Amino acid sequence: MKIMCLNGWGGKLHAPLIAYLEASSPDILCLQEVVHSPETTKEWLTYRDGSHILPQRANMFRDVARALPDHTPIFCPAAQGMLWDGETSIPSQWGLATFVRRTLPITGQVQGFVHKAFSPYGYGEHPRSRSAHVVRVFDFEKARFICVAHMHGLRDLGGKGDTPERIAQANRLAELVQQIAEPGDPVVVCGDFNVDPGSQTFEILGRIGLADLVTARGFGSTRTSHYSKAGKFADYMLVNGHVEVTDFTVVAEPEVSDHCPLVLTV
Template identity: 65%
Template sequence: MRVMCLNAWGGKLHADLLPFLRASAPDVLCLQEVVHSPETDKDWLTYRDGDHVLPQRANLFRDVCAALPEHVAVFCPAAQGVLWDDEQSIPSQWGLATFVHRSCPVVGQHQGFVHKSYSPVGYGDHPRSRSAHGVRVYDYEREGYISITHMHGLRDLNGKMDTPERSAQSRRLLEISRAVSEPGDVTVVCGDFNLEPGSAALRILEEAGLIELVQGRGFSSTRSSHYKKPGRFADYMLINNEDVVRDFQVTEQPEVSDHLPLVLTL
């Protein structure tokens, strides 16, 4: 079984992202920064937040569903705000999504929030609402259960330092993972955590028995060349049993986002 985790950057590199996902077709895809704008057929809209202006693929969730037609898809919105078509505002939901190949039965799932709750009337003030989603699947190749939970960690405008909110976020993420897991499962927790290596919020997960694979296996970055700010880490993948890891990679090419895909093979 292959599990991929990626922050899609709102589909900004859509022309490279979709062929990559189609060719990779992981058994489970955990995708963050997913856009869903059901009231428009436009391909592109614009996100505006002060000086931060970013093109967004208006219906990235639909696009990825079309690229992975053999997968069962679940979209988990964190908020509904507006994107812009020139000067026209378009309601748009923003969150994360999980795609599971139909050969892997989903026998349990749990959706929740690691920070705040669903914001129905705007994206809100920073740090904004952040969701998480967990699935429990049966892997016929391994003849066992795997639980996979991912989140998009809160963005603090002051940086990726430890804060009480980020520690609370880790504890909530553990709660969601445990809600979808059972004893004996291989348990995977992943996502864009918006954390620096060695943070107290990461240690909460490690002290719960999870083994961090990105730095643990010597990778020096989870950011592509499109990320121009300081700091080369944001994304992590943890597992409760490293013995079942056949391979783990942080994929540098092709560049499909300002984040790099994390790919775990069990």
């Protein structure tokens, strides 16, 4: 089974992203920064937040679902705000998506918030609402269940250090995982955590038996050349002792976002 985690950057690198997902076709894809604009047929819209302006693939969720036709797509919105088509505002939802190969029955799942709650009338002030999604699926090849979770962690304009809000989000993520995972389950927890490698997040998740693969295996960055700021860690993938890791890598090429895909084979 191949599990992939990726912050999709709102589909800014749409063509290489779709080509990569079609070619790699992970069994479970955990995708953050997903755009879903059901009221428009436009291909591209623009995100505006002060001086931060970013092209967004208007129906990224639909596009990825089409690229993975053998998967069950699940969209988990964190907020609905406005994207822009020139001077026309378009309602657009933003959040996480999980894509599970249809041969893997989803026997349990929970969608919840690790910070704030759903924001229906605008993306909100920073730090904005953040959600997580957990699925428990049955793997017929191994004749066992596996639990996979992901979140998009808080973006703090002051950096990636620990804050009370980040400590709270880690505890909340652990609670959501424990709602679904059964004793003895292999558990994988991943996402764009937006924290430094020394964060208390890892101590908190360690209490439920999880350990990070990115830092433990010596990878020096999870960002691509499209990210020019300091602090090259953002994305992590943690496993418990029941996960039999066949392979794990941080994919540097092709570049499909300002984040690297994390790919685990179990």
